[in-house]
Amino acid sequence: MIKIISNMGELKKFLLGKGIKPTYQRLEILYYMLKKMNSHPTVDTIYEELYLKIPPLSKTTVYNILKSFVEKKIISAITITGSEVRYDANITPHHHFLCTKCGRIIDLDLKCPFEMQDKNRVLGHRVEEVHGYLKGICKECLKRRKNEIFKRNKN
Amino acid sequence: MIKIISNMGELKKFLLGKGIKPTYQRLEILYYMLKKMNSHPTVDTIYEELYLKIPPLSKTTVYNILKSFVEKKIISAITITGSEVRYDANITPHHHFLCTKCGRIIDLDLKCPFEMQDKNRVLGHRVEEVHGYLKGICKECLKRRKNEIFKRNKN
DNA sequence: ATGACTGCAAAATATTTGCATATTC
């Protein structure tokens, strides 16, 4: 979707173009999602941060709006943790890595080879979405752990 | 894990080998999971079907046992639907397809190319698990739809 | 007898639904 964080006017036009009424709440949520690109917030995080700014905002509304954005393919839903749904405004083809140490979800800018197969078919099934969810220990946690071991050995 | 559905004696030995006490509930749940290989049941399904056979079975126990099986890598947890966790006793490397029409989860026996990269590192992160979740319309639903359109055109 | 496992009830968390009110074009 829109690469550069746009102003409200541009976002309004964007939503209208998608056949979505650009209400105040929708604009604010979309703006927030674009600003927080790469942070993969939950409904709760979005609600907690936004209702301070635009009260009264209802969690139901956040659920509704995110759901409609997912249907219109403006954002995508990520279920890597298994305990709650996270949302991502980066809808260019990419995949996700969940660090089991720090809990971060990291974007992996790798094209998924599944997508390459003949006209979106995999073993005869028509593929419309591909989610690569990898889990393990992220680069930063590995480095931190290495440093700790190094320090311990020096003492 | 065990390819051929074993008898209770073999399962008992298997669990003992993994350092897990082979209680009645654990054996029955493992037996059920192997029998229902490829059906990816939820906690609820497992509970509903098993408590008829082995009452009193508690849902808490089902949660406990499945969790311990996942930790010991006897089964794996699948979060493709986003609304509940499903379990899979097939732990050979494979991926999953969710049909948005019929709701089935289908095993895709494809190796994930992510796994091929240098010693389990992807972009510097250490990868311990890889889940490929694809969504779309399955072969059977595509065929059914095709037939319906064909019939409609004949009339 | 010790330690681990099970099961109930209650709590916690995440999400959905029904309906009255408010907003947008």
Next chain:
DNA sequence: GAATATGCAAATATTTTGCAGTCAT
């Protein structure tokens, strides 16, 4: 003004927790 969106409260669904009782060695 008609259609749609929002927000509250309550309902539902999923999973976790605390604890008492039970089982196996």
